[in-house]
Amino acid sequence: MNEDTTAAAPHGQGSQWYDTEAGPLVRPYAVTGGRTHPGPTGVRFDLIALVTLDPAAPSTDGTGLGPEHRVLVDLCRTETQSVAELAAGSDLPVGVVRVLLGDLLELGRVTVSRPVPPAQLPDERILREVVEGLRAL
Structure with missing residues (x-):
């Protein structure tokens, strides 16, 4: 045999x-240890949510973090990343990235913000009037 x-x-x-x-x-x-939700933080990690390393977070050498957590921290170290970019850069499914980001948020390592919705952006007409007014000066 x-x-x-x-x-x-x-x-x-x-x-x-x-x-x-x-x-x-x-x-x-x-x-993720079998978890499917990002934890009790109440933050929604949709694909366009922006993740940034928290500058006020205590600097640690990554102890207590798993290798996947450290990959996400390293990806955020250079610039703000969306959840979709983090999933692509880490080669992990979006659901896994959301759970791991929930861990990092609870540890105070990252902050999450939302891009400005198009409805809250200034009207294009107003911006054109401002530009024309500046040109007239």
């Missing part, structure tokens, strides 16, 4: 946790 000796290796080829094309396989619910 010919046995595959690589099947016993946790991350080797032939393992149930490894795919030669995709790499290591971990189910999304394992990353």
Whole structure:
């Protein structure tokens, strides 16, 4: 009988946790500990919500954070990112990113803001009048 000796290796080829094309396989619910909601924060993490590292957050070396949390923190370190951008940059499903962001928000590591809705933006006509008034000066 010919046995595959690589099947016993946790991350080797032939393992149930490894795919030669995709790499290591971990189910999304394992990353979030089975949670599907971002926690009791009450913040909605829709796709266009903007996530920024909180400058007032105590600087830590990432202890207590999982590797996926650290990836999200690193992505936000350079600039504000939307939830959709974080999901694409971290190669994680949006649902997982929302749960992880809820953790980071509760730890005070990130802040979440919403872009200005188009209905609250100034009317284009008013802006044109302001520009024309400035030109007339």
